[in-house]
Amino acid sequence: MKLIFLVLGMLPLLAQAADMATKINVSSCEACHGQKGVGKNEFPRLAALEATYFVKQLQDFRTGTRSNPMMQPVAKSMSEADMSKYAAYFSKLPQPAAQPSSEGAALLAAGESLAKNGDWPNGIPACFQCHGAKGQGISPDFPQIAGQPARYITVQIANWKSGARSNDSVGLMKSVADKMTDEQIKAVAAYLSQGVTK
C-alpha cells in the first residue's frame, strides 16, 4: 500500500525527467562546457547560471549581438522551447566547488581589490556593485561571474572592447571593459576564477 503511494507520488517527476531527456541533449553541450557544465578555458560554466540570463544569452547568440563561431550555430539550431529547457536543466545543477588559482598572491590581491572596491579614479566601479557582493550575480540582469574560468572572463572583456559582444543592457559592461587595463583584466579574471569566496 505504502509502496503504491510512493510510486504514484513519483510519477509526475519521472514523467518530467523523461520529457527533458527526449527533447534536449545535454551531453552535446557537455562536450564543450564540461561534465555537469562546470566550464573550462574559454567555455563558460553553465551550472547554476540563472535561467533568464541563460535564455537571453542564447537569443543574443542567435541575433548576433553576441558573436562566437562555436556557440552561434548551436544557438541558431535551437527552438525557444529548447532554450528554456536547457536553461531549466543547467540552472538547477549545483554550484561547482571553489578552485584555487595558480597565480601569485599579489596578482590575486589586486584582482580582489578591483572586484570589491573598483578603480574609481579611472571610472571603474567595483565589479561586485553590479554582480553581487560575492560575484554571485543580481537576478536577472547581472550574471554570476565568480567561478567562471579566467580565460573565459578575459575573452568576454576583450569582446566588449572590440564590439564582438554588445548585448549588455544600457551598455553598462562595455563602459567598464573599455576602461580596464590588461593587468587589471588578468588580475580580476584570476581572482574571480576561484569561485564564490567568503
Next chain:
Amino acid sequence: MRIAILLLLVASSAFAADEKTFTPPAERDMPKNEFGDAVRLGKSIFTDTQHYAKKYVGNGLNCSNCHLDSGRMADSAPLWGAYVRYPAYRAKTKQVNTFEERLQGCFEYSMNGTAPKSGTPEMTALVSYAYWMSTGAPVNTKLKGAGFPKLNKPALAPDFARGQKVFTDNCQICHGSNGEGIKVEGKFVFPPLWGKESFNWGAGLHRIDTAAGFIKGNMPLGKGGTLSDQESWDVATYVMSHDRPADPRAKSGVAAAKKDFHEENCKYGETVEGHLLGE
C-alpha cells in the same frame, strides 16, 4: 613683453591657487594604532551606515551612495573637500555650522534619521575618517573636485515626460520601475531614489539642480558623463517629482514649509500628476 609674460604667470598661478588639486592618502596608509581604529570605524559607518550607525538612520541608504568611492571621489562632495571648509556659514541654517553640524544635517535629511550627538563613538569616528582623509590638505581652501559640480541650465525647460523616458532607458534596470531600488537578502544593492526608504524632502539632493549635477557626473553607474545636460535635468526632474519622506522642518504644513524652506529649484508643494508633493 617680459612684464606681460610675468603678469600672465602671476595671473595663472593665482588661478591655480584658487583650485588646488588634492589626492587623499591611500587606504593602506591608515595608521595601525588607536587613532587608526577610529578612522577604520568611520569608514565602516560611511560605507555601511545601515549596519554601523543603524540607530541614527531612518531609510535604506548609506553615506557612500551619494559620496562615491567611500567619500573619496572628486565631484561627489568628497570628505577631504568638505573637511577643510568648515566652520562655514550656511544659507540653509542661516548660521555658521561646524563640520560636526554639517554631518548631523546629512543624518537628519539624507538619511531621514536622527543625528548622533557630538562625542558619540559614531560622530568621533566619522570626523576622524574625514580628518585623516584630508591629511596634507590646506585648510579654508576650496579644493578642485570639492562639492557637487554645477550644471549649466538646459536649452529646453526640464520636462517630466522626457525625463521618464530617460529613466526607463537608463536607470530602471538598477533603481526599479518605481524608483524602489533592488534588495538582495534584505540589503539594498541598488539604492531607492524615492519612496519611504529614500532621502527626505529636506535633503540637498531633492533640489533638481543638485540632482542634475550628481546624475550627470555619476549615473548610470560606471557611465558618468555620458548623459547630455538636457537629459540630466529631465531625469532629475522626473525622479524628484515623486513622493519621499516628509521634510522634518515642516511643522505647520506643506504650504508653510514651501514658503519657508523651498524657495529653490524643487517640486516640493507642487501638484504633479494630480498629487501634492511633500505630504
